[in-house]
Amino acid sequence: MALAAETTPEVGPTAGMGFERLRTAVLPVAFAAALLALWEAIAVLGGYPKVILPAPSDVLAALLGDFGEICRQAVPTLRDTLTGFALATVLGIALAGLMTFSRLLKQAIYPLIIVIQLVPKIAWTPLFIVWAGIGTPARLAIATFIAFFPIFIAMVAGLESTDGSLVRLCRSLTATPWRIFWQVRLPASLPYLFAGLKIAITLAVIGVIVAEFISSSEGLGFMILKSAALLRTDLILAAIVVLCVVGLACYGAIDLGERAVRRWRGE
Amino acid sequence: MSETGLRRLVPPLATAALLLALWEMLSRAGAINVRLLPAPSTVWVTLARSVDVLLEQALPTFWGALAGMLLAALLGIALGMAVSLSRTLMQAIYPTVVFFQLIPKVALAPVFLIWFGTGWTANVIFSVFIAFFPVLVATITGLGAAPAHYESLCRSLTMSRLKIFLKVRLPFALPYIFSGLRIGVTFAVIGVVLGEFITAQAGLGYIILFSANNFETSLLLAAILLLCGVGIALFGFFLALEAIVLRLYDSR
Numbered sequence: 001m002a003l004a005a006e007t008t009p010e011v012g013p014t015a016g017m018g019f020e021r022l023r024t025a026v027l028p029v030a031f032a033a034a035l036l037a038l039w040e041a042i043a044v045l046g047g048y049p050k051v052i053l054p055a056p057s058d059v060l061a062a063l064l065g066d067f068g069e070i071c072r073q074a075v076p077t078l079r080d081t082l083t084g085f086a087l088a089t090v091l092g093i094a095l096a097g098l099m100t101f102s103r104l105l106k107q108a109i110y111p112l113i114i115v116i117q118l119v120p121k122i123a124w125t126p127l128f129i130v131w132a133g134i135g136t137p138a139r140l141a142i143a144t145f146i147a148f149f150p151i152f153i154a155m156v157a158g159l160e161s162t163d164g165s166l167v168r169l170c171r172s173l174t175a176t177p178w179r180i181f182w183q184v185r186l187p188a189s190l191p192y193l194f195a196g197l198k199i200a201i202t203l204a205v206i207g208v209i210v211a212e213f214i215s216s217s218e219g220l221g222f223m224i225l226k227s228a229a230l231l232r233t234d235l236i237l238a239a240i241v242v243l244c245v246v247g248l249a250c251y252g253a254i255d256l257g258e259r260a261v262r263r264w265r266g267e
Numbered sequence: 268m269s270e271t272g273l274r275r276l277v278p279p280l281a282t283a284a285l286l287l288a289l290w291e292m293l294s295r296a297g298a299i300n301v302r303l304l305p306a307p308s309t310v311w312v313t314l315a316r317s318v319d320v321l322l323e324q325a326l327p328t329f330w331g332a333l334a335g336m337l338l339a340a341l342l343g344i345a346l347g348m349a350v351s352l353s354r355t356l357m358q359a360i361y362p363t364v365v366f367f368q369l370i371p372k373v374a375l376a377p378v379f380l381i382w383f384g385t386g387w388t389a390n391v392i393f394s395v396f397i398a399f400f401p402v403l404v405a406t407i408t409g410l411g412a413a414p415a416h417y418e419s420l421c422r423s424l425t426m427s428r429l430k431i432f433l434k435v436r437l438p439f440a441l442p443y444i445f446s447g448l449r450i451g452v453t454f455a456v457i458g459v460v461l462g463e464f465i466t467a468q469a470g471l472g473y474i475i476l477f478s479a480n481n482f483e484t485s486l487l488l489a490a491i492l493l494l495c496g497v498g499i500a501l502f503g504f505f506l507a508l509e510a511i512v513l514r515l516y517d518s519r
Contacts, residue, residue, distance in 0.1 A: 023355075023358060024358055027355065027358045027359040028358065028359055028360075028361070028362035028363060030359065031359040031360055031362075031363055032362075032363050035363070051381065052381065052382065104278065107274075107275070107278040107279070108278040108279055108281065108282040109279070109282060110279075111275075111278075111279035112279050112282060112283055115499075118453070118495075118498055118499055118502050119491075119494070119495040119498050119499070120453060120456040120457050120460055120494060120495075120498050122373075122457045122460060122461060123457075123460050123471070123472065123475055123491055123494050124491060125464075126464075126475050126476050126478075126479030126480075126487065127475075127479065127484075127487055127488070127491065129479060130303065130479050130482065130484060130487065131303055131304075202369060202371065205371045206371050206373050209371055209373055209374050210373060210461060210464075213376070213461075213464065213465060214464060214476065220374070221374065224374055224377055225377055225465075227377075228377035228378070228380060228381060231381070233378060233381055236377055236378055237378070239374075240370075240374050240375060240378075243370075243371060243374055244370040244371070247369065247370055247371050248366075248369060248370070251369055
Protein backbone atom coordinates (compact mmCIF):
# COMPACT_ATOMS: atom_id res chain seq x y z
CA MET A 1 0.00 0.00 0.00
CA ALA A 2 2.67 2.44 1.07
CA LEU A 3 4.77 1.46 -1.95
CA ALA A 4 1.87 2.04 -4.33
CA ALA A 5 1.17 5.46 -2.87
CA GLU A 6 4.77 6.48 -3.28
CA THR A 7 5.00 5.45 -6.89
CA THR A 8 1.69 6.92 -8.04
CA PRO A 9 2.77 10.60 -8.16
CA GLU A 10 5.64 9.72 -10.51
CA VAL A 11 3.31 7.96 -12.91
CA GLY A 12 0.61 10.61 -13.03
CA PRO A 13 0.99 13.55 -10.65
CA THR A 14 -2.47 15.08 -11.05
CA ALA A 15 -4.40 11.85 -10.83
CA GLY A 16 -2.32 10.71 -7.86
CA MET A 17 -2.83 13.96 -5.98
CA GLY A 18 -6.59 13.88 -6.54
CA PHE A 19 -6.84 10.34 -5.27
CA GLU A 20 -4.64 11.18 -2.30
CA ARG A 21 -6.72 14.20 -1.36
CA LEU A 22 -9.91 12.17 -1.65
CA ARG A 23 -8.41 9.51 0.62
CA THR A 24 -7.41 11.96 3.34
CA ALA A 25 -10.88 13.50 3.25
CA VAL A 26 -12.99 10.35 3.01
CA LEU A 27 -11.14 8.01 5.36
CA PRO A 28 -11.50 10.05 8.57
CA VAL A 29 -15.15 10.83 7.88
CA ALA A 30 -15.82 7.17 7.16
CA PHE A 31 -14.07 6.17 10.38
CA ALA A 32 -16.02 8.66 12.48
CA ALA A 33 -19.27 7.57 10.83
CA ALA A 34 -18.40 3.93 11.51
CA LEU A 35 -17.77 4.74 15.19
CA LEU A 36 -21.12 6.50 15.48
CA ALA A 37 -22.90 3.64 13.71
CA LEU A 38 -21.24 1.12 16.04
CA TRP A 39 -22.30 3.18 19.06
CA GLU A 40 -25.87 3.40 17.76
CA ALA A 41 -25.94 -0.36 17.09
CA ILE A 42 -24.60 -1.24 20.55
CA ALA A 43 -27.04 1.12 22.26
CA VAL A 44 -30.06 -0.11 20.31
CA LEU A 45 -29.30 -3.82 19.94
CA GLY A 46 -27.70 -4.14 23.39
CA GLY A 47 -30.88 -2.83 24.94
CA TYR A 48 -29.02 -0.59 27.38
CA PRO A 49 -31.16 1.89 29.29
CA LYS A 50 -30.88 5.47 28.04
CA VAL A 51 -29.31 6.54 31.33
CA ILE A 52 -26.33 4.27 30.79
CA LEU A 53 -25.80 4.55 27.07
CA PRO A 54 -27.99 6.90 25.06
CA ALA A 55 -27.69 6.27 21.31
CA PRO A 56 -26.34 9.07 19.10
CA SER A 57 -29.91 9.55 17.87
CA ASP A 58 -31.06 10.12 21.47
CA VAL A 59 -28.30 12.70 21.94
CA LEU A 60 -29.35 14.41 18.72
CA ALA A 61 -32.96 14.45 19.93
CA ALA A 62 -31.91 15.99 23.26
CA LEU A 63 -29.75 18.51 21.43
CA LEU A 64 -32.61 19.59 19.19
CA GLY A 65 -35.18 19.48 21.99
CA ASP A 66 -33.21 21.64 24.42
CA PHE A 67 -31.18 23.61 21.92
CA GLY A 68 -32.29 26.99 23.25
CA GLU A 69 -31.46 26.13 26.85
CA ILE A 70 -28.07 24.62 25.96
CA CYS A 71 -27.12 27.69 23.93
CA ARG A 72 -28.23 29.96 26.75
CA GLN A 73 -25.95 28.08 29.15
CA ALA A 74 -23.12 28.19 26.62
CA VAL A 75 -23.08 32.00 26.71
CA PRO A 76 -21.57 32.44 30.24
CA THR A 77 -19.12 29.60 29.61
CA LEU A 78 -17.91 31.15 26.36
CA ARG A 79 -17.81 34.64 27.89
CA ASP A 80 -15.69 33.56 30.88
CA THR A 81 -13.41 31.44 28.71
CA LEU A 82 -12.69 34.22 26.23
CA THR A 83 -12.26 36.92 28.87
CA GLY A 84 -9.92 34.74 30.94
CA PHE A 85 -8.01 33.77 27.81
CA ALA A 86 -7.64 37.42 26.77
CA LEU A 87 -6.38 38.40 30.23
CA ALA A 88 -3.92 35.50 30.23
CA THR A 89 -2.66 36.50 26.79
CA VAL A 90 -2.00 40.09 27.86
CA LEU A 91 -0.37 39.01 31.13
CA GLY A 92 1.68 36.25 29.53
CA ILE A 93 3.04 38.44 26.74
CA ALA A 94 3.71 41.36 29.09
CA LEU A 95 5.54 39.29 31.69
CA ALA A 96 7.53 37.38 29.07
CA GLY A 97 8.42 40.70 27.43
CA LEU A 98 9.57 42.06 30.78
CA MET A 99 12.02 39.16 31.05
CA THR A 100 13.84 40.22 27.90
CA PHE A 101 14.77 43.52 29.53
CA SER A 102 16.41 42.06 32.62
CA ARG A 103 18.50 38.91 32.83
CA LEU A 104 18.34 38.85 36.61
CA LEU A 105 14.55 39.10 36.58
CA LYS A 106 14.41 36.14 34.25
CA GLN A 107 16.79 34.05 36.34
CA ALA A 108 14.80 34.90 39.46
CA ILE A 109 11.26 34.31 38.23
CA TYR A 110 11.34 31.94 35.26
CA PRO A 111 12.36 28.77 37.20
CA LEU A 112 9.67 29.46 39.79
CA ILE A 113 7.02 29.70 37.11
CA ILE A 114 8.26 26.46 35.54
CA VAL A 115 7.88 24.69 38.91
CA ILE A 116 4.38 26.10 39.44
CA GLN A 117 3.57 24.97 35.91
CA LEU A 118 4.20 21.33 36.95
CA VAL A 119 1.59 21.55 39.67
CA PRO A 120 -1.94 20.34 38.88
CA LYS A 121 -3.55 23.76 38.58
CA ILE A 122 -7.12 22.49 38.46
CA ALA A 123 -6.69 21.63 42.15
CA TRP A 124 -6.48 25.33 42.95
CA THR A 125 -10.03 25.93 41.77
CA PRO A 126 -11.63 25.67 45.26
CA LEU A 127 -9.07 28.16 46.57
CA PHE A 128 -10.07 30.70 43.94
CA ILE A 129 -13.68 30.16 44.87
CA VAL A 130 -12.86 30.83 48.53
CA TRP A 131 -11.10 34.01 47.46
CA ALA A 132 -13.44 35.36 44.83
CA GLY A 133 -16.80 33.84 45.69
CA ILE A 134 -18.86 31.59 43.46
CA GLY A 135 -19.51 34.12 40.72
CA THR A 136 -17.91 35.09 37.46
CA PRO A 137 -14.74 36.64 39.02
CA ALA A 138 -13.60 33.26 40.40
CA ARG A 139 -14.19 31.53 37.06
CA LEU A 140 -12.36 34.29 35.23
CA ALA A 141 -9.45 34.07 37.66
CA ILE A 142 -9.18 30.29 37.18
CA ALA A 143 -9.32 30.52 33.40
CA THR A 144 -6.68 33.25 33.44
CA PHE A 145 -4.48 31.33 35.88
CA ILE A 146 -4.58 28.12 33.85
CA ALA A 147 -4.19 29.74 30.45
CA PHE A 148 -1.36 32.03 31.54
CA PHE A 149 1.39 29.40 31.84
CA PRO A 150 1.50 27.96 28.31
CA ILE A 151 1.34 31.49 26.83
CA PHE A 152 4.09 32.78 29.08
CA ILE A 153 6.39 29.79 28.52
CA ALA A 154 5.85 29.79 24.75
CA MET A 155 6.43 33.54 24.62
CA VAL A 156 9.68 33.32 26.60
CA ALA A 157 10.89 30.59 24.24
CA GLY A 158 9.83 32.67 21.26
CA LEU A 159 11.54 35.85 22.45
CA GLU A 160 14.69 33.82 23.07
CA SER A 161 14.59 32.39 19.58
CA THR A 162 15.27 35.83 18.14
CA ASP A 163 18.40 35.94 16.01
CA GLY A 164 21.05 37.40 18.33
CA SER A 165 23.03 39.05 15.53
CA LEU A 166 19.89 40.88 14.42
CA VAL A 167 19.43 42.28 17.94
CA ARG A 168 23.11 43.31 18.08
CA LEU A 169 22.85 44.99 14.71
CA CYS A 170 19.81 46.99 15.81
CA ARG A 171 21.53 47.92 19.02
CA SER A 172 24.62 49.16 17.23
CA LEU A 173 22.30 51.19 15.00
CA THR A 174 21.09 52.80 18.26
CA ALA A 175 17.63 51.29 18.31
CA THR A 176 15.98 51.59 21.72
CA PRO A 177 15.32 48.34 23.66
CA TRP A 178 11.61 49.03 23.29
CA ARG A 179 11.89 49.33 19.52
CA ILE A 180 13.98 46.14 19.33
CA PHE A 181 11.32 44.37 21.32
CA TRP A 182 8.49 45.68 19.20
CA GLN A 183 10.04 45.32 15.75
CA VAL A 184 12.46 42.40 16.07
CA ARG A 185 11.73 40.17 19.04
CA LEU A 186 7.94 40.23 18.95
CA PRO A 187 7.58 39.31 15.25
CA ALA A 188 10.19 36.56 15.69
CA SER A 189 8.27 35.05 18.59
CA LEU A 190 4.86 34.94 16.89
CA PRO A 191 5.00 31.25 15.80
CA TYR A 192 5.82 30.24 19.37
CA LEU A 193 3.12 32.51 20.73
CA PHE A 194 0.47 30.90 18.58
CA ALA A 195 1.52 27.42 19.70
CA GLY A 196 1.10 28.61 23.30
CA LEU A 197 -2.24 30.27 22.56
CA LYS A 198 -3.61 27.03 21.12
CA ILE A 199 -2.77 25.10 24.28
CA ALA A 200 -4.04 27.97 26.43
CA ILE A 201 -7.50 28.16 24.85
CA THR A 202 -8.21 24.47 25.44
CA LEU A 203 -7.00 24.84 29.05
CA ALA A 204 -9.13 27.97 29.58
CA VAL A 205 -12.24 25.99 28.57
CA ILE A 206 -11.26 23.21 30.98
CA GLY A 207 -10.73 25.71 33.81
CA VAL A 208 -14.13 27.32 33.35
CA ILE A 209 -15.90 23.95 33.13
CA VAL A 210 -14.26 22.64 36.31
CA ALA A 211 -15.11 25.87 38.13
CA GLU A 212 -18.71 25.49 36.97
CA PHE A 213 -18.70 21.89 38.19
CA ILE A 214 -17.59 22.90 41.65
CA SER A 215 -19.80 25.87 42.25
CA SER A 216 -21.99 27.64 39.82
CA SER A 217 -25.58 28.19 38.92
CA GLU A 218 -25.03 28.79 35.24
CA GLY A 219 -22.91 27.62 32.33
CA LEU A 220 -22.45 24.36 30.46
CA GLY A 221 -20.48 22.78 33.32
CA PHE A 222 -23.36 23.46 35.67
CA MET A 223 -25.82 22.08 33.13
CA ILE A 224 -23.74 18.91 32.68
CA LEU A 225 -23.59 18.25 36.42
CA LYS A 226 -27.27 19.04 36.88
CA SER A 227 -28.18 16.65 34.05
CA ALA A 228 -26.03 13.98 35.73
CA ALA A 229 -27.99 14.44 38.95
CA LEU A 230 -31.22 14.10 36.95
CA LEU A 231 -29.78 11.02 35.16
CA ARG A 232 -30.24 12.75 31.80
CA THR A 233 -27.15 11.27 30.13
CA ASP A 234 -28.47 12.25 26.72
CA LEU A 235 -28.61 15.88 27.80
CA ILE A 236 -25.07 15.70 29.25
CA LEU A 237 -23.77 14.50 25.90
CA ALA A 238 -25.82 17.09 24.01
CA ALA A 239 -24.30 19.84 26.19
CA ILE A 240 -20.85 18.36 25.58
CA VAL A 241 -21.48 18.43 21.82
CA VAL A 242 -22.18 22.17 22.03
CA LEU A 243 -19.16 22.61 24.30
CA CYS A 244 -16.96 20.83 21.75
CA VAL A 245 -18.29 23.07 18.99
CA VAL A 246 -17.57 26.16 21.09
CA GLY A 247 -14.09 24.90 22.02
CA LEU A 248 -13.20 23.94 18.46
CA ALA A 249 -14.49 27.28 17.16
CA CYS A 250 -12.15 29.14 19.55
CA TYR A 251 -9.27 26.89 18.51
CA GLY A 252 -10.14 27.40 14.86
CA ALA A 253 -10.18 31.18 15.30
CA ILE A 254 -6.63 31.07 16.70
CA ASP A 255 -5.56 28.80 13.86
CA LEU A 256 -6.97 31.29 11.35
CA GLY A 257 -5.11 34.09 13.12
CA GLU A 258 -1.91 32.10 12.87
CA ARG A 259 -2.40 31.57 9.15
CA ALA A 260 -3.11 35.27 8.64
CA VAL A 261 0.09 36.19 10.49
CA ARG A 262 2.07 33.66 8.44
CA ARG A 263 0.73 35.15 5.24
CA TRP A 264 1.55 38.65 6.49
CA ARG A 265 5.09 37.52 7.22
CA GLY A 266 5.29 36.14 3.69
CA GLU A 267 5.83 32.49 4.61
CA MET B 268 27.82 21.77 42.83
CA SER B 269 29.34 23.74 40.00
CA GLU B 270 29.36 27.49 40.03
CA THR B 271 26.96 27.89 37.09
CA GLY B 272 24.54 25.49 38.73
CA LEU B 273 24.73 27.52 41.92
CA ARG B 274 24.18 30.72 39.99
CA ARG B 275 21.16 29.19 38.34
CA LEU B 276 19.72 28.00 41.63
CA VAL B 277 20.23 31.04 43.86
CA PRO B 278 18.07 33.73 42.19
CA PRO B 279 14.85 31.67 42.05
CA LEU B 280 15.31 30.37 45.59
CA ALA B 281 16.01 33.88 46.85
CA THR B 282 12.89 35.16 45.09
CA ALA B 283 10.79 32.39 46.57
CA ALA B 284 12.14 33.07 50.07
CA LEU B 285 11.53 36.80 49.59
CA LEU B 286 7.94 36.24 48.48
CA LEU B 287 7.27 33.91 51.42
CA ALA B 288 8.77 36.42 53.87
CA LEU B 289 6.71 39.23 52.38
CA TRP B 290 3.56 37.12 52.60
CA GLU B 291 4.33 36.21 56.24
CA MET B 292 4.99 39.82 57.19
CA LEU B 293 1.88 41.15 55.46
CA SER B 294 -0.35 38.65 57.18
CA ARG B 295 1.31 39.24 60.60
CA ALA B 296 0.79 42.98 60.13
CA GLY B 297 -2.87 42.29 59.40
CA ALA B 298 -2.72 43.54 55.82
CA ILE B 299 -4.10 40.22 54.56
CA ASN B 300 -7.26 38.61 55.82
CA VAL B 301 -5.83 35.41 57.36
CA ARG B 302 -9.12 33.64 56.86
CA LEU B 303 -8.64 34.04 53.12
CA LEU B 304 -4.87 33.65 53.03
CA PRO B 305 -3.23 32.34 56.19
CA ALA B 306 0.45 33.02 56.77
CA PRO B 307 2.99 30.46 55.50
CA SER B 308 3.83 29.60 59.11
CA THR B 309 0.17 28.79 59.81
CA VAL B 310 0.03 26.58 56.74
CA TRP B 311 3.19 24.85 57.88
CA VAL B 312 1.79 24.26 61.38
CA THR B 313 -1.41 22.85 59.90
CA LEU B 314 0.60 20.63 57.58
CA ALA B 315 2.69 19.34 60.47
CA ARG B 316 -0.36 18.77 62.66
CA SER B 317 -2.47 17.00 60.01
CA VAL B 318 0.35 15.26 58.20
CA ASP B 319 -0.95 11.77 59.10
CA VAL B 320 -4.41 12.42 57.72
CA LEU B 321 -3.06 14.26 54.69
CA LEU B 322 -0.58 11.52 53.82
CA GLU B 323 -3.29 8.91 54.22
CA GLN B 324 -5.43 10.88 51.75
CA ALA B 325 -2.47 11.49 49.46
CA LEU B 326 -1.95 7.76 48.93
CA PRO B 327 -5.09 7.06 46.87
CA THR B 328 -4.39 10.19 44.82
CA PHE B 329 -0.78 9.20 44.18
CA TRP B 330 -1.46 5.56 43.33
CA GLY B 331 -4.51 6.53 41.30
CA ALA B 332 -2.56 8.98 39.16
CA LEU B 333 0.36 6.56 38.78
CA ALA B 334 -1.89 3.65 37.82
CA GLY B 335 -3.85 5.88 35.45
CA MET B 336 -0.70 7.18 33.82
CA LEU B 337 0.93 3.77 33.42
CA LEU B 338 -2.22 2.33 31.86
CA ALA B 339 -2.59 5.37 29.61
CA ALA B 340 1.06 5.02 28.57
CA LEU B 341 0.67 1.31 27.75
CA LEU B 342 -2.57 1.84 25.83
CA GLY B 343 -1.41 5.00 24.07
CA ILE B 344 1.92 3.60 22.94
CA ALA B 345 0.47 0.23 21.90
CA LEU B 346 -2.40 1.78 19.95
CA GLY B 347 -0.09 4.39 18.45
CA MET B 348 2.19 1.61 17.18
CA ALA B 349 -0.74 -0.38 15.82
CA VAL B 350 -2.13 2.63 14.00
CA SER B 351 1.26 3.55 12.57
CA LEU B 352 1.68 0.11 10.99
CA SER B 353 -0.84 0.92 8.28
CA ARG B 354 -1.05 4.19 6.41
CA THR B 355 -4.75 3.68 5.69
CA LEU B 356 -5.55 3.02 9.34
CA MET B 357 -3.54 6.06 10.35
CA GLN B 358 -5.22 8.39 7.85
CA ALA B 359 -8.61 7.13 9.01
CA ILE B 360 -8.05 7.37 12.75
CA TYR B 361 -5.68 10.30 13.23
CA PRO B 362 -8.20 13.16 12.70
CA THR B 363 -10.60 11.59 15.19
CA VAL B 364 -7.77 11.27 17.70
CA VAL B 365 -6.80 14.91 17.20
CA PHE B 366 -10.45 15.86 17.67
CA PHE B 367 -10.49 14.08 21.03
CA GLN B 368 -7.21 15.75 21.90
CA LEU B 369 -8.73 19.20 21.37
CA ILE B 370 -12.11 18.87 23.05
CA PRO B 371 -12.49 19.56 26.80
CA LYS B 372 -12.58 15.95 27.99
CA VAL B 373 -12.99 16.90 31.65
CA ALA B 374 -16.60 17.71 30.80
CA LEU B 375 -17.19 13.97 30.42
CA ALA B 376 -16.39 13.33 34.11
CA PRO B 377 -20.08 13.09 35.12
CA VAL B 378 -20.68 10.51 32.37
CA PHE B 379 -17.87 8.38 33.79
CA LEU B 380 -19.54 8.80 37.16
CA ILE B 381 -22.72 7.29 35.72
CA TRP B 382 -20.83 4.48 33.98
CA PHE B 383 -18.33 3.43 36.61
CA GLY B 384 -19.77 4.77 39.83
CA THR B 385 -17.76 6.52 42.49
CA GLY B 386 -14.52 5.40 44.04
CA TRP B 387 -10.88 4.85 43.29
CA THR B 388 -11.27 2.61 40.23
CA ALA B 389 -13.62 5.08 38.58
CA ASN B 390 -11.12 7.88 39.16
CA VAL B 391 -8.34 5.79 37.64
CA ILE B 392 -10.44 4.99 34.57
CA PHE B 393 -11.20 8.68 34.08
CA SER B 394 -7.55 9.57 34.50
CA VAL B 395 -6.58 6.96 31.87
CA PHE B 396 -9.12 8.50 29.51
CA ILE B 397 -7.67 12.00 29.94
CA ALA B 398 -3.98 11.04 29.91
CA PHE B 399 -4.29 8.60 27.01
CA PHE B 400 -4.70 11.05 24.13
CA PRO B 401 -1.48 13.07 24.47
CA VAL B 402 0.48 9.80 24.57
CA LEU B 403 -1.33 8.43 21.53
CA VAL B 404 -0.86 11.60 19.48
CA ALA B 405 2.82 11.82 20.47
CA THR B 406 3.42 8.17 19.56
CA ILE B 407 1.79 8.53 16.15
CA THR B 408 3.67 11.77 15.43
CA GLY B 409 6.94 10.29 16.64
CA LEU B 410 6.66 7.13 14.58
CA GLY B 411 6.25 9.30 11.49
CA ALA B 412 9.23 11.47 12.39
CA ALA B 413 12.02 9.35 10.90
CA PRO B 414 13.26 10.91 7.63
CA ALA B 415 11.75 9.06 4.69
CA HIS B 416 15.13 8.43 3.04
CA TYR B 417 16.38 6.49 6.09
CA GLU B 418 13.52 4.11 5.62
CA SER B 419 14.03 3.87 1.86
CA LEU B 420 17.70 3.10 2.39
CA CYS B 421 16.99 0.39 4.94
CA ARG B 422 14.34 -1.10 2.68
CA SER B 423 16.66 -1.17 -0.29
CA LEU B 424 19.18 -2.93 1.93
CA THR B 425 16.43 -5.55 2.45
CA MET B 426 15.87 -4.87 6.11
CA SER B 427 12.67 -6.45 7.40
CA ARG B 428 9.75 -4.18 8.33
CA LEU B 429 10.04 -5.22 11.98
CA LYS B 430 13.73 -4.39 12.02
CA ILE B 431 13.13 -1.00 10.37
CA PHE B 432 10.50 -0.33 12.99
CA LEU B 433 12.78 -1.24 15.89
CA LYS B 434 16.01 0.27 14.58
CA VAL B 435 14.83 3.35 12.70
CA ARG B 436 11.32 4.46 13.52
CA LEU B 437 11.27 3.69 17.25
CA PRO B 438 14.50 5.55 18.15
CA PHE B 439 13.21 8.61 16.31
CA ALA B 440 9.87 8.30 18.09
CA LEU B 441 11.21 8.00 21.64
CA PRO B 442 11.69 11.74 22.37
CA TYR B 443 8.18 12.42 21.08
CA ILE B 444 6.71 9.59 23.16
CA PHE B 445 8.39 10.86 26.30
CA SER B 446 7.20 14.41 25.75
CA GLY B 447 3.71 12.94 25.37
CA LEU B 448 4.17 11.07 28.64
CA ARG B 449 5.22 14.28 30.37
CA ILE B 450 2.03 16.01 29.23
CA GLY B 451 0.05 12.91 30.11
CA VAL B 452 1.33 12.82 33.71
CA THR B 453 -0.11 16.22 34.55
CA PHE B 454 -3.38 15.19 32.92
CA ALA B 455 -3.46 11.95 34.91
CA VAL B 456 -3.18 13.89 38.17
CA ILE B 457 -5.91 16.28 37.01
CA GLY B 458 -8.13 13.32 36.15
CA VAL B 459 -7.82 11.74 39.58
CA VAL B 460 -8.25 15.04 41.44
CA LEU B 461 -11.27 15.99 39.36
CA GLY B 462 -12.81 12.59 40.09
CA GLU B 463 -12.21 13.22 43.79
CA PHE B 464 -13.79 16.66 43.47
CA ILE B 465 -16.94 15.30 41.93
CA THR B 466 -17.44 12.09 43.88
CA ALA B 467 -15.87 13.39 47.12
CA GLN B 468 -15.08 10.14 48.90
CA ALA B 469 -11.36 10.21 49.62
CA GLY B 470 -8.09 11.63 48.36
CA LEU B 471 -6.45 15.03 48.30
CA GLY B 472 -9.07 16.41 45.93
CA TYR B 473 -11.70 15.53 48.49
CA ILE B 474 -9.71 17.24 51.28
CA ILE B 475 -9.25 20.34 49.12
CA LEU B 476 -12.95 20.65 48.37
CA PHE B 477 -13.92 19.77 51.95
CA SER B 478 -11.66 22.42 53.47
CA ALA B 479 -12.79 25.01 50.92
CA ASN B 480 -16.40 24.40 51.90
CA ASN B 481 -15.49 24.81 55.58
CA PHE B 482 -13.33 27.88 54.96
CA GLU B 483 -10.32 26.06 56.41
CA THR B 484 -7.92 27.82 54.11
CA SER B 485 -4.77 26.67 55.85
CA LEU B 486 -5.76 23.01 55.47
CA LEU B 487 -6.65 23.74 51.85
CA LEU B 488 -3.21 25.19 51.19
CA ALA B 489 -1.50 22.33 53.04
CA ALA B 490 -3.38 19.82 50.86
CA ILE B 491 -2.46 21.73 47.69
CA LEU B 492 1.17 21.72 48.82
CA LEU B 493 1.08 17.98 49.27
CA LEU B 494 -0.65 17.56 45.91
CA CYS B 495 2.16 19.57 44.33
CA GLY B 496 4.52 17.06 45.93
CA VAL B 497 2.54 14.21 44.37
CA GLY B 498 2.57 15.90 40.97
CA ILE B 499 6.29 16.61 41.06
CA ALA B 500 7.09 13.07 42.29
CA LEU B 501 5.16 11.56 39.38
CA PHE B 502 6.74 13.96 36.92
CA GLY B 503 10.16 13.05 38.30
CA PHE B 504 9.38 9.35 37.94
CA PHE B 505 8.73 9.75 34.23
CA LEU B 506 11.73 12.04 33.74
CA ALA B 507 13.91 9.34 35.34
CA LEU B 508 12.32 6.70 33.11
CA GLU B 509 13.06 8.89 30.10
CA ALA B 510 16.71 9.31 31.11
CA ILE B 511 17.14 5.55 31.64
CA VAL B 512 15.47 4.49 28.39
CA LEU B 513 17.25 7.11 26.29
CA ARG B 514 20.61 6.10 27.77
CA LEU B 515 19.91 2.43 27.04
CA TYR B 516 19.11 3.34 23.45
CA ASP B 517 22.14 5.57 23.10
CA SER B 518 24.58 2.98 24.43
CA ARG B 519 23.59 0.42 21.81
